[in-house]
Each structure stands twice: as C-alpha cells, then as structure tokens.
Amino acid sequence: MRSLFFLRLLDFFFPLHCGICGREDFFSLKIGLCKRCANATRTFEPAYRCNICSSPLSNSSDVCGFCDSRNVFFTRVFSLRDRNDLLGELLNKLKSNNEYPVSIFLSLGIRRTLRELKTLNMDACILLPSYSNGKIFNSDLRPFSPSSRLYEETRRILKIPLIDPLMKTSSERQAGKSFSERFFHAYSAWEIKPNWKDRCPSKILLLDDVFTTGASVNEACRILKKNGTKSVYVLTYLRVSD
Numbered sequence: 387m388r389s390l391f392f393l394r395l396l397d398f399f400f401p402l403h404c405g406i407c408g409r410e411d412f413f414s415l416k417i418g419l420c421k422r423c424a425n426a427t428r429t430f431e432p433a434y435r436c437n438i439c440s441s442p443l444s445n446s447s448d449v450c451g452f453c454d455s456r457n458v459f460f461t462r463v464f465s466l467r468d469r470n471d472l473l474g475e476l477l478n479k480l481k482s483n484n485e486y487p488v489s490i491f492l493s494l495g496i497r498r499t500l501r502e503l504k505t506l507n508m509d510a511c512i513l514l515p516s517y518s519n520g521k522i523f524n525s526d527l528r529p530f531s532p533s534s535r536l537y538e539e540t541r542r543i544l545k546i547p548l549i550d551p552l553m554k555t556s557s558e559r560q561a562g563k564s565f566s567e568r569f570f571h572a573y574s575a576w577e578i579k580p581n582w583k584d585r586c587p588s589k590i591l592l593l594d595d596v597f598t599t600g601a602s603v604n605e606a607c608r609i610l611k612k613n614g615t616k617s618v619y620v621l622t623y624l625r626v627s628d
C-alpha cells in the first residue's frame with residue numbers, strides 16, 4: 387500500500403509525458419507513450435516467422451533463407467517487436483538521452499518473453515559490448531544504456547550472472563554499411579578476452595538493442611561457441627523485418 391501511495395505521489399508531482407510528442411494522458415503515465423503515439427508504433431504481425439531468427443515468412447516454412455543458407459551460430463532470436471520508423475526513433479532517443487519513459491514502452495512484453503526463456507535454464511547473460519570514444523566500454527559501468535532495462539528485467543526474472551567475455555576491437559559502426567559489408571566487418575571486430583578463452587558457460591543469453599542483419603550477434607555467438615558455449619539465445623528490443 388505504501389509503495390502504491392508513493393507511486394501516486396510521483397505521478398502527481400513528476401508526471402510522465404509521452405516520449406514522442408510530450409502529451410500527458412493515462413497511457414503516458416503508465417507506459418511512457420500517449421495512446422495516440424502508442425497506436426502509431428503498431429506493426430503488422432505476420433502469420434509465419436522463422437524458427438531461428440524470427441523474421442517474417444510468406445509461408446509456413448520452418449526457417450528463412452538467411453538461416454538456411456548461411457553459417458548461423460545463434461540458437462534463436464527473441465525480439466519484443468518489429469522495427470518501424472517510429473520505434474527506430476524511440477530507440478535512438480533511448481540511446482542518445484537515456485530517456486526513462488521510452489525504456490518503459492520499449493520493454494513492454496519482456497516479462498512474458500523472459501518467462502519463456504526461464505524454462506531453458508540459462509547459465510549467464512551478456513550485454514553486447516560497444517566501442518565508445520576510442521575506448522572499449524568499461525565493464526564496471528554496466529549495465530549501460532540502451533540495454534540496461536533489458537538486463538534489469540533479465541536479472542530479476544532469470545537470476546543469472548552478468549559476464550563480460552567479449553571485447554570489441556573495431557571502432558567502426560555497422561550503421562551505414564551494406565548487408566555484405568556488415569558481415570565482413572563483424573568478422574574482424576570481436577575477440578574473446580584471455581581469461582575467458584575455452585571457459586565460456588554452456589548456455590548464454592545475449593542482450594542487444596536491435597537485430598538488423600544479425601552480423602554482430604552472429605559473430606559474437608561464433609566466438610562464444612568456439613570457446614565452450616553450446617547455445618546462445620539473443621534478446622533485443624527490436625528487429626528489422628524488411
């Protein structure tokens with residue numbers, strides 16, 4: 387009762403406004419977006435999805451052409467929703483400003499997904515490392531935006547440790563590269579840390595903000611499997627579906 391009263395006070399003195407348009411309504415107070423903007427983020431739900439990467443399929447095939455024709459090292463990808471322009475804008479707001487209301491909306495549905503993942507008995511969780519200002523992100527500062535809320539919910543529900551076995555060695559960004567360039571760049575952009583060589587846990591959950599081509603997470607998974615991991619599941623806020 388006290389916690390509910392405290393939350394009501396916070397809503398009164400510090401109301402949450404919509405992370406897109408700044409409007410305040412019942413929805414913005416609860417999920418960080420007003421009703422109109424929340425409706426605008428809805429995407430078409432396909433009838434069929436790939437059993438591995440969850441990309442939309444036009445028929446009832448088990449896997450998409452990407453997962454069927456290439457060396458795919460992740461076991462399965464879970465994304466909370468398909469990306470559209472408005473959701474992409476929300477994610478960029480979270481990346482650049484660490485806006486709390488935005489993280490509430492983007493994380494809707496994560497508890498249901500994590501309860502499904504709980505049955506898989508994960509051993510550990512990883513946040514995909516970033517390269518920032520010429521230096522690798524300090525692991526002591528983790529969890530960091532934009533994946534911090536993903537990790538907070540993962541820690542609370544799955545109760546698995548956060549480990550840091552990977553190091554990104556390239557300062558180049560994947561954004562702006564072509565499909566093939568992303569895979570060539572990713573192949574030389576990651577390394578296993580010396581103290582984790584051949585010592586990675588058997589079953590890992592890898593967290594990232596968005597699944598675009600899968601180049602980065604696939605290479606990270608390849609390195610983890612090379613060093614002892616048997617299966618890697620991926621969880622992201624968004625996935626690019628076109």
